[in-house]
Amino acid sequence: MNDRVRFVEHKGVRVLLLDASNCAPEVTVEVMKASRELARTQPLNSLRTVVDVTNSHFNDASSHEIKISAEANKPYARALAVVGVRGLKKIVLNVVIRASGREIPIFETREEAMDWLATR
Numbered sequence: 001m002n003d004r005v006r007f008v009e010h011k012g013v014r015v016l017l018l019d020a021s022n023c024a025p026e027v028t029v030e031v032m033k034a035s036r037e038l039a040r041t042q043p044l045n046s047l048r049t050v051v052d053v054t055n056s057h058f059n060d061a062s063s064h065e066i067k068i069s070a071e072a073n074k075p076y077a078r079a080l081a082v083v084g085v086r087g088l089k090k091i092v093l094n095v096v097i098r099a100s101g102r103e104i105p106i107f108e109t110r111e112e113a114m115d116w117l118a119t120r
Contacts, residue, residue: 005034010114016047021054021084025062032065039073047076048117052110054084079120081113082106
């Protein structure tokens with residue numbers, strides 16, 4: 001999962017990239033599980049995270065894992081942005097937002113999302 005769950009530097013700020021782009025639901029599940037493992041090793045209120053779901057596919061299991069990760073990672077989160085949310089994915093994201101009580105802005109590109117995160 002190192003290639004899909006990793007820290008990247010953007011404008012001098014460390015951003016956690018959860019790259020679930022172009023994934024089958026099973027891979028998205030693994031990305032979300034790995035995100036929880038990594039988040040627990042970080043200081044509270046420290047993570048700036050971008051989740052890229054561009055061209056990925058969801059099912060009940062992957063949607064459930066996304067919800068669990070949003071809730072579990074909340075204490076470690078400073079800011080969260082999402083890329084690639086279109087169509088039915090917006091329904092999943094709305095469920096996650098309601099369940100987690102988090103502000104989760106949607107961006108068209110990773111660059112836009114990381115620019116926003118760099119200011120948080």
